[in-house]
Amino acid sequence: GPAHVVSNLPYNVGTPLLIKWLTGPWTPHALTLMFQKEVAERIVAAPGDDAYGRLAVISQAVCEAKLVMHLPAAAFTPPPKVASAVVHLVPKADRPDRDLLKALERVTAAAFGQRRKMLRSSLKPLGGADLCVSAGISPEDRAEVIDLAGFLRLARAASGQTQPEGPGDGGATMMRRKRG
Known part of the structure; x- marks a missing residue:
């Protein structure tokens, strides 16, 4: 049956593994993954957010991504030096080839x-x-x-691919940067 990947990944390999899962030939049914808080925020960031970048674009091209939980360092024993967050990703049916x-x-x-x-x-x-x-x-x-x-x-x-036709195909989305 379809696989749902659930993991508290080692933070040093979390991003490369996510990219490999998202761009590789195998598509899981869903992924629920814990990352360092800043990485999780980069995955779900929107244009104009300070955290918006390559990871957000690639993740969101392939999946619906939602930050579902923040975990403070104190939630772990021994407490790590960083806060954590859980992201839930569900692959889109119309993901790019x-x-x-x-x-x-x-x-x-x-x-x-x-x-x-x-x-x-x-x-x-x-x-x-x-x-x-x-x-x-x-x-x-x-x-x-x-x-x-x-x-x-x-x-x-x-x-060299043909552009799809239709209104609302996006472009620049000017948004005020979030501070704090």
Whole structure:
């Protein structure tokens, strides 16, 4: 039957394992995983959040991700130096195919690799401003304001795939940064 992965992963391998599960050929029915609090927040972050980055885009392209529980260090014996949080992930039925996921990994690595740079600069190795224009994204935008639909359009453009038709396909989502 379908597998539901439940784990308190060693924090040093949690992110690489999650990416492997999300982008690999095997799709679990669901994942309920404990991470360091900051990593969990990066998985569920939205555009404009300080924690928004590559991990959020890739996780949310493949799954519905929800932070379900915070655990203080005092909940463990001996208490670790960091707080923890549990994230529940359920794979989407319409998840991107493997080729699009590989392109999404390349695009997000470049886009978030140079935070605070405009996409025309950070995406230069993949086509820069031309890539952005072909995806309907402003080359002056920064990665942290582009929503999932916008990153999927960039990935399709980078891999030569056809863009889907239709309104509301996303793009830059300007949101006020959360403080505190």
